[in-house]
Amino acid sequence: MPNKLPPPPDDPTTEWGLADIVSGLRASREELHRTRHPLGIRELPSRDAIVKIVNGLRAALFPTHYGAPDLTDESVDYYVGHTLESTLRLLFEQVRRALRFLPESHDMRDADLTKRAFDISREFGAQLPAIRALLVSDIQAAFTGDPAAQHITEILLCYPGVGAMTHHRLAHALHRLGVPLLARFINEIAHSATGIDIHPGATIGPSFFIDHGTGVVIGETAVIGERVRVYQAVTLGAKSFPSGSDGALVKGNARHPIVEDDVVIYAGATILGRVTIGRGSVIGGNVWLTHSVPPGSSVSQGKVREGSGTEPPDNGHSYGA
Secondary structure (H helix, E strand, C coil): CCCCCCCCCCCHHHCCCHHHHHHHHHHHHHHHCCCCCCCCCCCCCCHHHHHHHHHHHHHHHCHHHHCCCCCCCCCHHHHHHHHHHHHHHHHHHHHHHHHCCCHHHCCCCHHHHHHHHHHHHHHHHHCHHHHHHHHHHHHHHHHHHCCCCCCHHHHHHHCHHHHHHHHHHHHHHHHHCCCHHHHHHHHHHHHHHHCCEECCCCEECCCCEECCCCCCEECCCCEECCCCEECCCCEEECCCCCECCCCCECCCCCCCCEECCCCEECCCCEEECCCEECCCCEECCCCEECCCECCCCEEECCCCCCCCCCCCCCCCCEEEC
């Protein structure tokens, strides 16, 4: 016969030593290993609320793809307006909570903080048409750049790169408006879902296409131009992390690559540091690159011989990485 678990004790609270465990956790929480904000902030941004916000914004931006299934030409504007009203109200509350984590907001009166959160949320809403225009350029870049793409609906509903960029375009707007915590929340939700890790501070121009996408990493201070295409497992990262006299990492320095217009970066390439990849360059697969290259360069992992059939498109200079 299979072994059976022993029956539970009559009073489990006397068996687990809960008093000692609770006491130890309190000591860790309050004295030994504090993780709470110095001001004791209790109202944290809600991940569930942020997921609802992103879903609401996607439905307002692309109502026939992410909104109600029975929309008509007569009802779509009402649906978008109603969805935005409820979504921006929800966003306002999350912005208000996130603002408390900024040093400049520590001593701000509640009324002033509330007004600031409303102004940010209103300005964010005003930017949505421009954000949609950027996203449409990304979708068109995917359709143009992927021969397997059948139509726009497939790209909107199925392509992880477009999903990640939808989150990033929204998060980057909030980052620029001064709500970095909320922006990071949004991009980390996309990171979890797609495997694409884009810091909300990264500046990315229009018509950006991430093909396949899994494992792509784009750092906080990266600057990417127009019509850039990258493939899976590409890293635009930092080469080093300088520290101050106290040993703490120096934050805010420009430490990630600049990628100019019309660059293609193939799968597995790693580009580190504040280097510039010149316009129209092609970076081959699995390249490790820590120096700038001029416009029109072709960079390969090893020596490339003419006519070998493995050479990337020749736009000018050729470098071994």
